[in-house]
Amino acid sequence: MQESLHKWNLTPEEAIALQRELAQRVILQDHVGDVRFIAGVDMAIRKETEMARAAIVLLSYPELEIIEKHVHEEPLRMPYVPGLLSFREAPSLLEVFKKLRQRPDLIMADGQGIAHPRRIGIASHLGLWLNIPTIGCAKSLLVGKYNSKELGEEAGSWVPLIDHGETIGAVVRTRSRVKPMFISPGHLVSLETSIRYVLATTKGYRLPEPTRQADKLSKEKTWMEPAEPEEQQSLWQ
DNA sequence: GCGACAG
């Protein structure tokens, strides 16, 4: 069962205050046991219908074979606000997580872990809610700086991502001569272990398999029929 | 005041 940490329909000010509280609970030491199952989560949006589709894929490890895949569709709840992504996407991701029959030992999310202004990106937030180790696998930078000249062009090379003197993640070349990924611990995992699992689950593509498969599933063309206008409602306006 | 800004 998921313990309800808090409600989700908050104002931006309330959400930021909540993040400051929750960030204090994030654990950056490894509490990763035997890893046999890794889940990847992602969400796609259909602008015209304002529908969201959350997707989760469970892979075996180290084989990386797909064991389960599920989606959950619902109307968008919140607009996108930089720094508050989890309030837009996490509720849907938690819903689709409920469909898993096998509890994952590790979760990889599309977005930041602690590489966030308040050190609680969507991966950290999900980890706290589920009490499962999580890793943030973002395709672009939110905060922090890094030495791009020191980042090698070959797959596997990485440099630390630093914000105000604090190491908050790593910029990782998952594929040779391709734009790097921005990796950061979410919850219950160290940066070193985060990098290790990202590289161990990357199979010739820029995105590691868990996130790549979830991304693919979320974007599949077949969507549910749009709801009739009278049963549509914007929950944030 | 001016940019920057996960997805």
Added chain:
DNA sequence: ATCTTGTCGC
């Protein structure tokens, strides 16, 4: 994130 066709390269 989404919109949107072809195209260059391994």
